[in-house]
Structure formats: C-alpha cells, structure tokens
Amino acid sequence: MKFWHQVISITWKDTFSEIRTREVISSVLVFTLLVIVIFNFAFGANQETLRLVAPGILWVTFTFTGVLSLNRAFIPEKEQGCLEGLMACPISREAIYVGKMLASLLFMLIIEAIALPVFAFLFNLPILTLPMVTITILATIGFVAVGTLFSALAINTRAREMVLPILFLPVMVPVIISAVNASKMALSGKPWSELASWIQIIGVFDIIFLVVSCLIFTYAIEE
Amino acid sequence: MDNGDTGSTFQDQVIEIQGLTKAFGHHLALRGLDLKIRQGEKVAILGPNGAGKTTLIKVLATIINITSGKVLITGLNPKDNAEEIRRQIGVITHQTFLYGNLTANENLEFYGRMYDIPQRKKRINEVADMVRMTPRLYDRVNTLSRGMQQRIAIARALLHKPTILLLDEPETGLDPQATSILWEILNVEREDKRTIFLTTHSLERGLEIGNRLLILNQGKFAYEESGQTLSLADLKQIYQHYSGIEV
Secondary structure (H helix, E strand, C coil), rough: CCHHHHHHEEEEEEEEHHHHHCCCHHHHHHHHHHHHHHHHHHHHHHHHHHHHHHHHHHHHHHHHHHHHHHHHHCHHHHHCCHHHHHCCCCCCCCEEEEEEEEEEEEHHHHHHHHHHHHHHHHCCCCCCCCCHHHHHHHHHHHHHHHHHHHHHHCCCCCCHHHHHHHHHHHHHHHHHHHHHHHHHHHCCCHHHHHHHHHHHHHHHHHHHHHHHHHHHHHHHHHH | CCCCCCCCCHEEEEEEEEEEEEEEECCCEEEEEEEEECCCCCEEECCCCCHHHHHHHHHCCCCCCCCCCEECCCCCCCHHHHHHHHHHHHEEEECCCCCCCCCCHHHHHHHHCCCCCCCCCHHHHHHHHHHHCCCCCEHHHCCCCHHHHHHHHHHHHHCCCCCCEEEEEECCCCCHHHHHHHHHHHHCCCCCCCEEEEEEEEHHHHHHHHEEEEECCCCEEEEECCCCCCCCCHHHHHHHHHHHCCC
C-alpha cells in the first residue's frame, strides 16, 4: 500500500508540474500533429494508398512522439538536481520507476487521444475503434516501460537526446512491427481472433519489459 | 579514523566506516576510509575540490553504492536497509532538490509524502516557520531567490526530524541572511542529540560547527583533530600542509 502511495505521489508531482508548464504535452503534441499533416500531404488523397500506409505512418509518428516525450522524463529531474533528492528519500527505486513511468504513460495517452481523431479525420479511416484503442494503449505501455528505463540511463550521458533513440528504437522493433500489423488488420475490419496473435506479442513484451525494467532501474539510476 | 574514545559502544556509533573505497571507472574517489562517528557529534570535513567530500556524503546518504569496504549507519547496512537508513538522514547540499515549477508548500508536501510524515500540514508549517519562509510558502520555487530556495531546502531536510544531518557545502551561493539562518538552526540543533556531518571549504565554519575536524585529500583522511583546541591560524597552517592549498 505504501509503495502505491509513493508511486501515486511521484506521478502526481510530474503531472502537476506538467499542468503548470505544459512543457512536454504542448510541444510534443504540436510535433505529432505536424508529422501527421506532413504525411497526409506526402501521400496525397488516394484512399487505397492511404489505407496501405496509414498503420506505418501512425506508428512511426507515435514512435517519434514517444522518443520526444520520454526524453523529457528525467531531464527536469536532473536539471533541477532533484533526482538525488528523490534517491535520498526512503522509497524503493522501483517506486521511482513506476511513478515516472505512469506519468509518461499519462502524457503519451493524452497526446495520442488528441492525435488519433485528427489522424482519423485527415486519413478518412476508421481509427477510433475498440481494437485500435486497445493496440494503442498496449503499445504505449511497451514504449513507456522501455523508454523510462532508457531515459534514466541517458540522463547521465553527454549526448542524452541522441542516446535515448539509439537505445530505444532497436528494442522497440517487436512492438512497432506488432502494432503496425495489428493496426493493418484492425483497419481492414478483421475480427479480434485474427488480431489476437499480434496483440499477444505486444502484451507479452509489455509484461517482460515492465518486470525487467523495474528490476534493472536501480542500476540504471545509481551509477 | 577512530574518535579515540575507548568508552564508546557500538550503539553510540551512528556512522561506522571501514576500508571504504569508491571508484568511478578507473578513478578512485575514496581510498580506504575508516571513520566512526558517535551520536550527537558534529563532524566537519574539510578538503579541496575533488577530495571526495561529495562522494562521501552521497555514500552516507545511500545515493550511491560503495565499491568495497563496510558502511554501517545506525548499525544498519545500506545494502539491506537503505530505506530505513534514509528515514533517519536529512541531506542539505548546494543543490536544493526542489522542483521549480511547484510552490514551496507543494515541494514540502511532496517530500512529506515520500517520508510518510504524519500530520504533514502541521509539520510543514513548523519547518517553514523555522526557516522564516511562511509568507512565501505558496510561491513557486523558481520565483524565489537562491537564498530563499536554500531555506526551503533546509526545511525539506528537517521535515522528517532526521537524527543525522548531512551537509554538503550548504553555504554555496547563499546570501548572508540564508547563511545565518542555516547556522542558527544548526546551533539550536547542538542542543539535541542530532549528529551533524558537514563538508565545507570554509575553515572558519568548520571550526565553528565541528567538534571534530577531518581533512580529506585525494580520497583519504589526511588529518584529524578531535575537540576544539585549534585556533583558526593553526588550522590554516595544517590545512595548507595537508591539502597543498594556500588559504
């Protein structure tokens, strides 16, 4: 119970700080919408082409969104010298990880909740369906599970903005491939049973990386 | 280094360090330190930049792990009891550990939750009053002066009534008012059993606060003086001799 109390306090602190500054959400949201608009112009109005490329565009966009937003997960903490203050508190490192991860998840889901209807409107595709929402939420959990860990690793490096994508993107390949394939099927109106295998891959990835990231976060943050 | 008091028991010792080594890659920041500190002692660590003072504070605050040796804080091993140890330690450094976008009250509320402090509001008001920041408690930290931020940082460190206070060059960047408040609080604290572990560049401050002085140079304790028998002039000479830095 105490663990979750601490986790919620960290998530609350990050969320409250973000509400005050809108540093991450506003800039990342503008970036996300711009990418969607640029891709829309680039591929023209041919509905067949759009249907084919839309899942790829969507997940490339959300991957960039993830990199940008997760890059900021620990930077304010580091810049203000608060990370050591947090580490000196009588809380487990896992609580720090889960708290920061939930805050990043919340920010990304907010951005995606705004971006998805815009994407649906511009590409004229049935994006706002239960399968698409499920795929988006599951893949985003995978993004933040890995991204929060790598963001903590990257803050102690000089070129931290570059380090995160270099570490993050190769590890995220299974989630991106699964999300693209599952989205392709969902947009073609395929039943749940056909999507299941891709969704399961994302789900298993989420569980594995949540557990592994939680366990190795202590080492990432301490040295 | 032992405090030389043969009458002290293990229970008296709040900090016990044996053969402490900390390496960052190939660089040895701390080289086999030995130190015992009894409850209520005020220990001042003097040393030039790069001597290992901050690393030592971070080890004692359980922020970083040691490479080899043994550290016991209130008889507990940081590896197995880090959270219990952290509950007994307050840390004040030149960094405030405060979130600029939050108000002073929100910062104290957040740290209060982290330390699971009962009757948080009452305690926040107490510590804010102690550092004379009650009128600015609801202002965002990034609108406060450096000195005011450090006063809130002092309040944050005292929030959970720590029995050990670790101070890492807390005067850096402080205005005279904040400096005097900090030392006023520490002088009041002399009355109780709180252990104070201070690292500083200021020989005057070390002499004033510490009832035990140590000089740390290149990761090793080069000199120790127990008691308050030194004059500032003597200390300057000794410091110059052991650190090679003219003061």
